Amino acid sequence: MAGSRQPDVPVDNELALRPWRRSDAHIVVEAYSSPDIQHYHFRRFDTEEDAQRWIQDCAEGWRSESSATWAIVDQLDGNVLGRVTVSTSLEDGYGEISYWVLPSARGRGVATRACVAATRWAHELGLHRIQLEHSTRNEKSRRVALKSGFVEEGVRRGANLHGDGWHDMVLYSHLATDDG
Ligand SMILES: CC(C)(COP(=O)(O)OP(=O)(O)OC[C@H]1O[C@@H](n2cnc3c(N)ncnc32)[C@H](O)[C@@H]1OP(=O)(O)O)[C@@H](O)C(=O)NCCC(=O)NCCS
Structure with a gap:
């Protein structure tokens, strides 16, 4: 990763990752509000x-080979619709994917399609196993995980701190050898 520029990744006719x-920066502020x-x-x-510091951290993540973070964009008008990140552990051959989508762009497969494209990119990079986790209370993220072809493995208790305390997290994986 460090020896190359972070690439744009095509998703389909409508979406791309860049x-x-x-x-x-104003989109990031809007999203996190x-x-x-x-x-x-x-x-x-x-x-x-x-x-802007977060955006710099994203670029640093690529240079230090610890993560690849993209904006999900609408190819037609260039608007940013969301974010997808693959945290990378190159030595161990695995990564972990996470995402959010702006409220105005939800319900039309933006997260699902970006998740599939970023997972494919990660496997092509050489990562064997991609993990995904969501809170047991996050049904929307569950839909994205399943529609993206991830396989549920179990629940990690009290594993992540959210705004209202510790949440149990459902763990999924997608292997390079999996179909789809
Ligand atoms: C969870 C979240 C990322 C989902 O984003 P989204 O873009 O609305 O999700 P998607 O549209 O891909 O999936 C939702 C639905 O759209 C449907 N969809 C519509 N068009 C689609 C297409 N072309 N391709 C795939 N799915 C499509 C999916 O089938 C799915 O419907 P279903 O739940 O009825 O099966 C978003 O709600 C969010 O950002 N939430 C807050 C932050 C968050 O929870 N992040 C994840 C933490 S683990």
């Missing part, structure tokens, strides 16, 4: 400067 840009994104990702950005 690296975040400093000029996207959405109560459920704040809740499930347990952070907020009060200023565009804070969001």
Whole structure:
């Protein structure tokens, strides 16, 4: 990863993944002002400067080979619709995927399609196993995991801190050898 520029990743005729840009900071602030994104990702950005630091951290994640974070964009108008990240553990051959979608872009497969494309990218990079986790209370994320072809493995108790305390987390995986 470090030896190359973070690529754009095609999704389909409508969507693409591209690296975040400093000029996207206002979108990041808007996204993290959405109560459920704040809740499930347990952070907020009060200023565009804070969001720009997050965007710099995304670029640093690529350079340090610890994560690849993309903006999910509508190819027609270039609008940012969401975010998908693959946290990478190159030595161990696995990654973990996470995502959010702006409220105005939900319910039309944006998260699912981005998740499938980012998982394919991660397998092509050489990662054998991609994990995905969501709170047992997050039914929408469960739909994304299942529609993206991830296989449920079990529940990790009290594993993640959210806005209202510790949540049990459902663990899934997608292997390079899995169909779809
Ligand atoms: C969870 C979240 C990412 C889902 O985003 P989304 O883009 O609305 O999800 P999707 O549209 O991919 O999936 C939802 C539905 O759209 C449907 N859909 C519509 N068009 C589709 C298409 N072209 N391809 C695939 N699915 C499509 C899916 O079938 C699914 O419907 P179903 O639940 O009735 O089966 C979003 O609600 C969110 O950001 N929530 C807050 C933060 C969060 O929970 N993050 C995840 C933490 S683990």
